Amino acid sequence: MKRLKRGRKPTVAECNHIKSFNLIPANWFISKKMKDRWMIVHREFGKPKVLPAP
Template sequence: MKNGKKPTKRQKEIIKQARLNPDNWLVVKNLPDELHIVHRETGRQRVIPA
């Protein structure tokens, strides 16, 4: 798996709308219709519709 990147301001808003704390998540893949994120500590992956 690739290393995640810090989310941008727009991505942080999308993560907040999914009721997650953006400080705990890194962006792995940014697609037009979804955002793939991974948790900083546990490595758990999620896909959020954008």
Template sequence: MKNGKRPTRKQKQAIQCARLNPANWLVTKSLPDKLFIVHRESGRERIIPA
């Protein structure tokens, strides 16, 4: 699994729109229409719209 990076302000807003807490998620891949995120503690991966 790739190491996640801290989300930018725009990415944090996208994470919040998906009803998630941005403090708990790291960004592994950022595409124009999708955001690949991974949970800081559990390692669970999700794909959300960007």
């Protein structure tokens, strides 16, 4: 399995978008931001999740 990049801390606007999916932004890193979707990675478990971009 390919390892993902660790990611970076989300900004306030990104936190609001993550909150809209009933997720806790403090638990997630932004790994990749593409035009149509974001890849976020859980801080503790490293599990990736894909969200549609705002």
